[in-house]
Amino acid sequence: MTTLIVMPGTGSDADYAARAFGPAAASLGARLIALEPESDLVGGYLDRVDEIAQTDDDVLVGGVSIGAAIAVEWVLRSVYAHRCIGVLAALPPWSGSPGDSLAALSARITADSIEGDGLEATIAQMAATSPAWLATELSRSWRSLADRGLVAQLRAACSYTAPTEDDVASLPVPLGVAAAPDDPLHPIAVGRAWVARAARASLSAVPLTEFGPAEHRLGDACLAAWRTASAAAPAEP
Structure with a gap:
């Protein structure tokens, strides 16, 4: 069985991530694991995804905001990334240094x-x-x-250095991005840049006014984008 591992954004928790991605996981027939943030936010997430991926044949990784960026980082650096079949990135916040994000x-x-x-x-x-x-x-x-x-x-x-656009370009698995045209904290331009650079990627736009009151729309948008990316041929180098 595929396992979908999702990481909440900053100030959010596993309860929200489970609600956002639960219907998407169910439609895939996947087991959902929503991680709780720890004081060691980045290292804690990376370590726990490693632990899960050691024992699962196929994993999807994803998250919201910084959770989305950490999901990409995990695929790029983990020794278990060969078990990963895709990334579901909701509302990526920035690329590289946070700068004036x-x-x-x-x-x-x-x-x-x-x-x-x-x-x-x-x-x-x-x-x-x-x-x-x-x-x-x-x-x-x-x-x-x-x-x-x-x-x-x-x-x-607030001090996290996210994967750069060049890093995203080397992502070896399909990338599904959900981004909101009306969310200034998570500019849709970041999601578009990731999709433009990745070999196989797609973006689903979902307004903040829609997924705010109905969080499952965020996970559904990620899944729809990932399915589109998975069906596409890799971009020419």
């Missing part, structure tokens, strides 16, 4: 606020300027992760 800036500001003002005050500030669905989701996940290294996760994310 809004997603990285948001993670840093959130970490500073939690340390300076406290968790509940930070949640209140976030909720006052966010759509109701997002306020509800982040309030839940931030409280869930507060005693499991939330601030360390945010710090790790």
Whole structure:
């Protein structure tokens, strides 16, 4: 059986990732494993995907935001990557150095606020300027992760060097990207650049206004893009 391993974005958790990718996994007949973030955000994810891939014949790896970038990194560097049949990348946030990425800036500001003002005050500030669905989701996940290294996760994310576009060009498996034209923290231009460089890749656009209240649309969009990429012939060198 194929196993789909997914990694949440920063400040999110396995509960959200499971809801986002659960229907996609079911349509594949795949076992879904949604990873919980640890204080060692990047290393923890990479190690646990290695552990799972050691015992599974076929794996798909994916994730949301930084989870998507780490999925690509795993395929490029793991000794178990030969077991991988594809990447499902939802909302890739940046390529290479975070630079002036809004997603990285948001993670840093959130970490500073939690340390300076406290968790509940930070949640209140976030909720006052966010759509109701997002306020509800982040309030839940931030409280869930507060005693499991939330601030360390945010710090790790905002300094993470993601795979570059040149790295993505060497990806040996089909890449399915879901990106939102109306999400400034995860610019659709990043997803388009990844797809343009990868040998076999496709992008499904899904607006934030659609997958926000119905998170499964994000995983479904990734799966649709991956299926398209898998059916395509590799690009000419």
